[in-house]
Amino acid sequence: IRNIPLFQDLSEEELRGISDLFRERKYSKHSIVFFEGDPGEELFIIKSGTVKIYKIDNTKQITLALFRSGDFFGEMSLMQKDGVRSAHAETLEPSVFYTLRRTTFNEFMVRTPSLCMRLLEMTMDRLRGANEQIHALTFLDVRTRILKAVFQLSQEYGESETDKVLISIKLTHQEIANMVGTVRESVTKVLQELQDDRVISIRNKQITIENMDALKRKMTYIK
Numbered sequence: 206i207r208n209i210p211l212f213q214d215l216s217e218e219e220l221r222g223i224s225d226l227f228r229e230r231k232y233s234k235h236s237i238v239f240f241e242g243d244p245g246e247e248l249f250i251i252k253s254g255t256v257k258i259y260k261i262d263n264t265k266q267i268t269l270a271l272f273r274s275g276d277f278f279g280e281m282s283l284m285q286k287d288g289v290r291s292a293h294a295e296t297l298e299p300s301v302f303y304t305l306r307r308t309t310f311n312e313f314m315v316r317t318p319s320l321c322m323r324l325l326e327m328t329m330d331r332l333r334g335a336n337e338q339i340h341a342l343t344f345l346d347v348r349t350r351i352l353k354a355v356f357q358l359s360q361e362y363g364e365s366e367t368d369k370v371l372i373s374i375k376l377t378h379q380e381i382a383n384m385v386g387t388v389r390e391s392v393t394k395v396l397q398e399l400q401d402d403r404v405i406s407i408r409n410k411q412i413t414i415e416n417m418d419a420l421k422r423k424m425t426y427i428k
């Protein structure tokens with residue numbers, strides 16, 4: 206629980222106080238945790254697993270965020286009176302969550318200013334991320350969006366070994382396409398280009414950045 210960034214500024218006593226209120230919940234892979242429009246009754250903190258936050262338009266999906274162990278989600282509707290879920294949440298792996306009920310979390314927030322500040326700080330980070338996504342979807346071409354997504358994944362989920370970076374999360378081409386608002390075929394084409402140019406390698410559906418400088422160069426120059 207010490208490793209949950211949202212709770213990093215809490216004292217031992219506050220941490221014990223809140224963790225006593227956690228309930229544990231397990232979900233299998235590809236379970237819907239909640240639908241957009243559901244009443245928001247709980248905050249979720251990820252003990253293990255991966256969660257995709259997304260919106261749907263007919264058959265198309267746009268992924269707004271991917272969350273992993275230590276991350277939280279479901280706070281937005283809890284902050285609003287009669288708030289409903291602003292997006293869908295689905296597990297991409299078997300996942301275990303700690304949940305906190307709306308009233309429990311809100312009462313704890315009122316008593317704990319350092320938690321309020323920390324939640325605000327993390328929310329601002331997410332708002333920045335959303336601005337980046339608006340910028341990319343509005344101004345960047347598909348190829349550059351895919352290159353940036355690969356770079357972004359390496360920053361968020363990268364494990365470096367010497368000068369290579371292994372992206373530790375397994376994503377299908379379709380999942381990457383959903384993150385950047387394109388179709389699977391475009392992702393396959395760009396990832397093939399990157400493999401042909403030895404910028405990345407792919408093993409067991411996991412991407413390794415072999416040449417980070419080359420990836421950055423491709424991101425900033427028109428082909």
Ligand code: CMP
Binds near residue numbers: 245258289291293
């Ligand atoms: P809530 O609206 O309760 O349910 C959906 C959750 O997805 C939301 O709370 C946030 O936790 C998360 N979420 C929604 N939009 C974004 C976004 N743009 N970036 C990161 N997380 C988001």
